[in-house]
Structure formats: structure tokens, C-alpha cells
Amino acid sequence: AQKVTQAQTEISVVEKEDVTLDCVYETRDTTYYLFWYKQPPSGELVFLIRRNSFDEQNEISGRYSWNFQKSTSSFNFTITASQVVDSAVYFCALSGFNTGGFKTIFGAGTRLFVKA
């Protein structure tokens, strides 16, 4: 089965705290893509990152970093020194040949509240 699990429904932090959003996936594919998207209160989903399954290097972009561990089927997202503008719903997603080729499976999302 192809599945993406974001066990954290909501997380609340105070500004400047670090926060990690968890993502665990299941797939039969040997090669696949993993993604993170952000949906701010305005509603428009914004693509953040794509990771190919054969590339396990961690990635850092400013305050954002992603930790991909194939051995545990996890693709976690860390925001360092969180800011109020980071408040949003974050979705982890999976695409692979067995998800139907063109389809993407989204997790249920994690709502992050960052308080000033």
C-alpha cells in the first residue's frame, strides 16, 4: 500500500523555538519522490521541496531542513527558530510508479501554530 502518515495533527510552539514535523511513508516502489508543501492561512498550497528516493542527503534551505532516512521510511521537516509567519498546515506527500504514475498521495497535514 502507498501511504503517508503525519501523526502530529497540531503543534504549537513559541516563536524562536525549533520544531520538527514528522512524516512516515509506505511504498512498494524502489524509486519514488517525497515532497513537502505549506498551506498558509490564505489557502494556497506552496511547494517546498522534492526529494528523490536515491538521494538521502539532508537538505537545508535557510531556517528549513529536511531529514530523509530510507531505513525508517521517514522524511522529517525541521524549522529552526520558528517565526509567526511559519504558522500554516504542512503536508508531506509521496509519488511513485505504484501510486498510479501521475498521482501524488498526501498526508493528512500537520497544523503548526507559532505564537509570538
Add this chain to the structure above:
Amino acid sequence: DVKVTQSSRYLVKRTGEKVFLECVQDMDHENMFWYRQDPGLGLRLIYFSYDVKMKEKGDIPEGYSVSREKKERFSLILESASTSQTSMYLCASSLLGGTSGSYEQYFGPGTRLTVT
């Protein structure tokens, strides 16, 4: 920048009306998608299209149809709107992808449809 536009941000229709939701992308993407997003249910795929005049059912196609006459435009049609179709509708597009799956999706701002 990829731009995906949707014809309306907010729409109010009456039960039984035929409703057209239009989506246009300007990046020559092969894939286009329609999702609905409801609280607690996440993103659910209604239909997608990987080429002009091609369409595939998603997870919840009942009560909907689609049309893709031009590469840049993907329309969602509610043949006879019902109150259960009150929702946020999101359009997205992406490049075709390969054997690792579909590439990242770029989303429009969404249309919040209310059926009374």
C-alpha cells in the same frame, strides 16, 4: 514562476445548478489535477489529466466530470450541484514525471464553493 489561476475565489450556487470551475496554468505542464479539501479529510483527488482530452478518475469522481480541450486549461464540472459538494476546490499542475513518479504540483489559490 509557475502560475495556476482559478476562475473564482468564492462561488455560491443553488442545489441542482450546473457549475463550472476553470483552471489555467501557464507553464506548459502535462499534468493537471482537481482536488477538494474538507476539514478532517485532507486533500482528495477528484480527477486528473495527463494530456489534452485525456482524463483519469481520482478517488472521489462521483458527481463530477472534467474537460481538457487545451493543454493549459482544465475544467471541473458539477453536473447537478448538491450541498455535499460544498467545499474548497484546488487545481494543480505538474510536469509529467518519470518512473520515479510525478513531479511537484503547483496549486492555484482555490475556489470555495458553497451550494445552498
